[in-house]
Amino acid sequence: MRSETTAADTQQVPDAQSADGSPETLRRVAVASFIGTAIEFYDFYIYGTAAALVLNQAFFPTLDPVNATLASFSTYAVAFAARPIGSVIFGHFGDRVGRKSVLVASLLLMGLSTALVGLLPGYGTLGVWAPLLLILLRFLQGIGLGGEWGGAALLAVEHAPRKKRGLYAAFPQLGPSVGFFAATGVFWLLSSVLSDDAFRGWGWRVPFLLSFLLVGVGLFVRLRISETPVFAKAMAAREASKAPALDVLRRHPRELLLGAGGMVVAYGLFYTATTYCLAYATGTLDVPRTTMLGLSLVACLFLAAGTWLAATRSDGDGRRKLVLAGAGLSAVWGFVLFPLLDTGQPVLIALALGGALFCMGVVYGPMGAYLPELFGTNVRYSGASLAYNLGGVLGGAVSPLVATRLQAAFGSSSVGWYVSAMAVVSLMCVLALPETRERELT
Known part of the structure; x- marks a missing residue:
């Protein structure tokens, strides 16, 4: 009896997954992985939008504008620090108990934590307890999301036929695009129909409260899916790891660190082009809030296009090639992002944001299949989730904070250099990884 599966093993054992699975089953899996990630990333992104627009005043009113914005972004970063912890917790049970039950638990934790933010009184009511409770709820958000992506990606990849893993992994990878579009759209609608006082007083809470409804939808969809055949076969062969996260660190440190490095630019681009640029354009360039939210909606379409194009083409062209291209x-777009943004012209701002998110999508799309394929079945949930979320700490958590400081000290062009530097880091990491599209999963 084996207790662990190495990366090399994944290349040599015949594929036992349900390549001949019924179309109805595959459609149900695609829908479940897509809807779940869309809901959870909606929950995550509404916080980022609120942090850029209103949380500094609601929870940190005693600080000057720059420090209040930094404090707001710091609570935002707390969730990224929590996400690797969530990867370890949910990955442990996902690799030992099953993908399906863990995905239901992560959805509940993420959704309820988000909804409670909408009910949390501000600084004027609770004083210092308000930001402390906000940090706690944001931390719980991060724990929940830390277990979400890996499980959703594995749900798609481990059900899919080998030559279509990139295609089916595209569905959970589209979740962030749709989640961000929905989050931005709700804030745009509220900003359009409410006065500024009403929006800052109570309107910003509505997107958080909607999470109560969305959690119910997500649970209905996810409870109808079956366990993945790849995991079921591993359990039948008694190949479960006793400590999946430790086995990843011991047997797959190279894949873990390089995979995390490959994700850095995707996170960095996204949170620079959305959260930071939203705060920068509305606060420094005096672009109206509704205008920037509308332009962000347009840019999100470029993200979805890049994600779908790269993910589906990765089955033929290879994951590594497309991630390197992205x-x-x-790296090039980092140099033009802020010159376009600083014009203050809506069309050029849309081009700046849309180009950045398209580049991000080209990197991000193939990662839905690439990261899971780097790890063996009995540590795949933990390994893929940790790589994905460690990349988030390096690329997503610090990007708005670093960008705010760089812009204040050296001007906006320095933020573009920072984006390009993250791209080079990811490029070097992926160059050191192998191609995986021909690997078997068991």
């Missing part, structure tokens, strides 16, 4: 494009 990282190279990102």
